[in-house]
Amino acid sequence: MACDxxxxxxxxxxxxxxxxxxxxxxxxxxxxxLDPASIIKLASNENPMxxxxxxxxxxxxxxxxxxxxxxxxGFLLKQALLEHLGIALNRITLGNGSNDVIDLVAxxxxxxxxxxxxxxxxxxxxxxxxxxxxAECREVPDRDWGHxxxxxxxxxxxxxxxxxIANPNNPTGTWFTAEAFDQxxxxxxxxxxxxxxxxxxxxxxxxxxxxxxxxxSRYRNLLVSRTFSKAYGLAALRVGYGxxxxxxxxxxxxxxxxxxxxxxxxxxxxxALGDKAYLEKSRDCNRLGMEQLEKGLKTLGLSWIPSRGNxxxxxxGRDGMQVFQQxxxxxxxxxxxxxxxxPAFLRITVGLPEENALCLDALGRVLNDV
Ligand SMILES: *Cc1c(COP(=O)(O)O)cnc(C)c1O
Numbered sequence: 001m002a003c004d005x006x007x008x009x010x011x012x013x014x015x016x017x018x019x020x021x022x023x024x025x026x027x028x029x030x031x032x033x034l035d036p037a038s039i040i041k042l043a044s045n046e047n048p049m050x051x052x053x054x055x056x057x058x059x060x061x062x063x064x065x066x067x068x069x070x071x072x073x074g075f076l077l078k079q080a081l082l083e084h085l086g087i088a089l090n091r092i093t094l095g096n097g098s099n100d101v102i103d104l105v106a107x108x109x110x111x112x113x114x115x116x117x118x119x120x121x122x123x124x125x126x127x128x129x130x131x132x133x134x135a136e137c138r139e140v141p142d143r144d145w146g147h148x149x150x151x152x153x154x155x156x157x158x159x160x161x162x163x164x165i166a167n168p169n170n171p172t173g174t175w176f177t178a179e180a181f182d183q184x185x186x187x188x189x190x191x192x193x194x195x196x197x198x199x200x201x202x203x204x205x206x207x208x209x210x211x212x213x214x215x216x217s218r219y220r221n222l223l224v225s226r227t228f229s230k231a232y233g234l235a236a237l238r239v240g241y242g243x244x245x246x247x248x249x250x251x252x253x254x255x256x257x258x259x260x261x262x263x264x265x266x267x268x269x270x271x272a273l274g275d276k277a278y279l280e281k282s283r284d285c286n287r288l289g290m291e292q293l294e295k296g297l298k299t300l301g302l303s304w305i306p307s308r309g310n311x312x313x314x315x316x317g318r319d320g321m322q323v324f325q326q327x328x329x330x331x332x333x334x335x336x337x338x339x340x341x342x343p344a345f346l347r348i349t350v351g352l353p354e355e356n357a358l359c360l361d362a363l364g365r366v367l368n369d370v
Contacts, residue, residue: 173307
C-alpha cells in the first residue's frame, strides 16, 4: 500500500494551510500574456522606490565573496545596529528575514503542551510558526480590527509561553499606544515572552506608538523584531533582527541555523542603516501615497481601516476575490484578505504616485462591473 505522507506528518503540520504570498509579477504576466513592465504589484507591502544606492553598492561589493560562508555572527551588521540605533550587540538576534526570528522563537519556547496567544487578523506567520512545533494557537477576538490587549491578557494561562503582537498590525494597519503597551507589559506574567513585531514601525510616524527598543531594557520578557524588507527596501535579501534581553538572545542563538543571514544581506542591511536619505524618502513617499489612496477611495465611495503602515485594507463592499480577479486582468495585483476572514477586503500597498493613480482608476472601472 502506498504511504500517505501527509498523514505521516506531525499533527500540527497536517492542519496548516500554506502561506499565500502576493501574486508574483512574472506569474501574472505568464497567465494573461501581459508585459511584466506594465504590471503594477501592490500586494506584498514592498518598498516601491527600488533599492537604495548605498545598499545596492554594498551588496555588489560582496559578490566576489560568494564562495565563502558569511560571518555566522553577523558582526558588521550588529555593529551598524549599535552605531545607528544604539542596540547593544548581545541583545541582537539576526534572522533570514524577521520571519526567521519569529520561527526561532517558536522553536525555542513553544512545543506540545504550550500555547501562543495572538489576535484575530494577526499576521499569518504566527500561526504557521506555532503549529509547526506542535503548540496550540490561542486566537483572541479583535477590537475594531486591532489588538484587544485586555482580552489577550485574559487569554493567557499557565501553558502560555509566547504572545505575538504586531504594531502596526498587518493586514489591518491598526496600532496601539505606548501607554497601552506599557500597561499590558506590567500586567503580563514575567515568564511569558512577548514578541513585538515592528515590521512597519519606520512608517508609523506617530509619537503615540511605542518604540519597542525603549521597552526592551525595562522588560526582560520582551523581544522586538524588525526587518529590512519594508522601509529599507531589501525584501529579496531576507534579513531582519530581534532585540531582546541578552539571555533570551543567547538562548535563541543555540537553536539558530548557522549562517542564517547571508553575506549580501548583511552588507546591504548595514549600509542601508547609514542611508538616512533613503529612509526619509521612503517615509515621504508613503505619507503622500497614503493621502492619495485615501482621497481616491473616498471619491469611489469606499471605506477602509485607518492604517499606520505602508498599506491599507479597503472594504470593497463586494466579494473581494472577484474584484481582485478583475483587477488582475487589468494588470493590477492587490492582496485579497479572504484567507484572513475578511472576504470583502483587499489590501493595497502604497505605491509610487503613478501606480496609486492607475490602481484607483482600475478599481473604479472594476467596481462598476462586479
Ligand atoms: C512583512 C512582515 C514581516 C517581515 O517579514 P520578513 O521575513 O522580515 O520579510 C514581519 N511581520 C509582519 C507583520 C509583516 O507584515
